[in-house]
Amino acid sequence: xxxxxxxxxxxxxxxxxxxxxxxxxxxxxxxxxxxxxxxxxxxxxxxxxxxxxxxxxxxxxxxxxxxxxxxxxxxxxxxxxxxxxxxxxxxxxxxxxxxxxxxxxxxxxxxxxxxxxxxxxxxxxxxxxxxxxxxxxxxxxxxxxxxxxxxxxxxxxxxxxxxxxxxxxxxxxxxxxxxxxxxxxxxxxxxxxxxxxxxxxxxxxxxxxxxxxxxxxxxxxxxxxxxxxxxxxxxxxxxxxxxxxxxxxxxxxxxxxxxxxxxxxxxxxxxxxxxxxxxxxxxxxxxxxxxxxxxxxxxxxxxx
Ligand SMILES: C[S@@+](CC[C@H](N)C(=O)[O-])C[C@H]1O[C@@H](n2cnc3c(N)ncnc32)[C@H](O)[C@@H]1O
Numbered sequence: 001x002x003x004x005x006x007x008x009x010x011x012x013x014x015x016x017x018x019x020x021x022x023x024x025x026x027x028x029x030x031x032x033x034x035x036x037x038x039x040x041x042x043x044x045x046x047x048x049x050x051x052x053x054x055x056x057x058x059x060x061x062x063x064x065x066x067x068x069x070x071x072x073x074x075x076x077x078x079x080x081x082x083x084x085x086x087x088x089x090x091x092x093x094x095x096x097x098x099x100x101x102x103x104x105x106x107x108x109x110x111x112x113x114x115x116x117x118x119x120x121x122x123x124x125x126x127x128x129x130x131x132x133x134x135x136x137x138x139x140x141x142x143x144x145x146x147x148x149x150x151x152x153x154x155x156x157x158x159x160x161x162x163x164x165x166x167x168x169x170x171x172x173x174x175x176x177x178x179x180x181x182x183x184x185x186x187x188x189x190x191x192x193x194x195x196x197x198x199x200x201x202x203x204x205x206x207x208x209x210x211x212x213x214x215x216x217x218x219x220x221x222x223x224x225x226x227x228x229x230x231x232x233x234x235x236x237x238x239x240x241x242x243x244x245x246x247x248x249x250x251x252x253x254x255x256x257x258x259x260x261x262x263x264x265x266x267x268x269x270x271x272x273x274x275x276x277x278x279x280x281x282x283x284x285x286x287x288x289x290x291x292x293x294x295x296x297x298x299x300x301x302x303x304x
Contacts, residue, residue, distance in 0.1 A: 001269070002296045003068045004253055009292075010084065014063055015055045022086045023079070024117060030079040034059050070265075072256030082114065085179075088251070089118050093175070095290040096247045096300065101127035102174045105241075107161035107234065108181035108188070109134045110203065111142035113150075115179055120152035129153040131168075133161050135188065136203045161185060162230050165237030176238040178250035182271045183258075185234065189227045190217045211263045218267050224274070231275055232282060239285050239303045248285065248301040250275075272299050 013019060020031045035056050062080035065073055071081055098104075100123040106115050109132035116130050130152055134140050140156050147154050157167050164176065178185075187210040188198045194213040196206055203210075217223040238248045252272050259265055276299060279285060285301035293300070 001069060001254065001265075002294060004294060004297055005067045005084075005088070006292070007064050007067045010063060010067060010087075011055070011060060013087065014059060014083070019087075020083065022090060022118070022121070023083055027079050027082055030077070031059075031083065034077060034079070070254035070256040070259055075256075085114050086118050089115055089177075089179070090122055091292065092249055092251070092290075092298070092300075093118070093123070095293070096175065096249065098123065098174055100125035101129075103127075103129050103172060104175045104177060105131045105133055105157075105164065105168065105173055105238075106177045106179065106181075107133045107164065107238075108178065108184040109143055109156075110136065110139040110184065111146055112179055113143065113146040115177060116147050116150055116152060116154055120150040124151060129155075132156045133159055133164055133167065135160055135199050137200055138202050161234045162237070164234065165240050168241040170240055171243050173242050174246050176242060176248045178248075178252075180252060180255070182231075182250055182252050182275060183268050185231070186223075186227045186267075186271060187211075187214050189230050190214045190223065193217070193222075193226055208261055211258065211261050214267060215262065215264050218264055223267070228278060232278055232284065235275070235279060235301060236284055239301070242303045244303055246303055247288075248299075248303075250299040252297050252299075269296070272296060275299065 020028050023031055062077045065075050066081045066084050102123040119130050190213050191198050191210050196209055254268055288300045288302050
């Protein structure tokens with residue numbers, strides 16, 4: 001697998017004094033426990049020296065696992081993944097020069113609350129707002145429960161990302177983001193062709209069917225024709241509601257759970273490249289490459 005990142009760089013960042021500030025209080029407690037700090041600030045559990053201080057070996061092992069393997073592979077402490085993911089999204093927002101007040105839409109969010117958490121903490125402003133564009137009813141309910149306490153104007157549009165152009169005023173958003181979501185959108189599109197209800201049923205209950213039908217479509221050659229037009233529409237419509245110069249950002253990676261359930265890993269390894277190729281062919285948006293963001297997993301498309 002192409003690593004998500006430079007492990008040595010993130011190892012150093014994880015050892016910085018304020019590294020865990022990005023975590024919520026519950027996660028921070030877990031992180032601090034792992035770090036095993038004594039009152040003098042020295043790790044008592046393993047004393048692994050990094051360029052900037054001491055970190056517990058367990059944090060480092062889990063960080064390496066997140067960066068160099070599918071997420072979930074040998075991962076004992078999910079807080080390390082949460083730390084990495086939030087840190088990386090904050091880096092991405094800083095790379096595109098996002099500033100508060102920020103208006104951000106996230107597509108195919110499911111119950112994922114990492115991006116709203118980052119926005120609430122680092123882009124906090126009375127006029128900042130976040131909208132999840134999401135179809136599955138149960139995951140929308142879970143998302144609302146997970147985010148209702150955050151100090152940010154958060155709402156959900158229970159609609160398809162394909163319709164984002166009709167959900168927001170033209171030139172009104174500062175970013176449209178996709179967090180491990182191209183795969184979900186592709187699965188949803190394939191599932192609809194296979195007659196699977198992805199809106200009203202529990203996403204987790206139909207997961208195996210989603211994986212089986214996606215593999216089937218991929219191997220039979222039906223996959224690209226099923227998903228291409230909708231993906232182009234999603235990105236084109238997203239660009240139409242962005243302010244000039246603003247970005248569509250996608251971060252894709254593998255979860256070990258999907259691989260364990262049988263997904264062909266090539267499908268999600270290739271999806272960013274595939275979408276990039278379609279966008280280039282159709283001359284949609286302008287791709288920008290930022291240092292530190294692996295192009296196999298990240299896509300930054302700027303509106304002219
Ligand atoms: C497993 S959850 C996604 C979680 C999130 N992307 C993550 O990995 O953290 C899958 C969600 O994607 C949503 N979804 C799939 N295709 C979509 C589309 N075209 N528009 C909006 N939501 C979509 C589903 O409704 C479901 O709620």
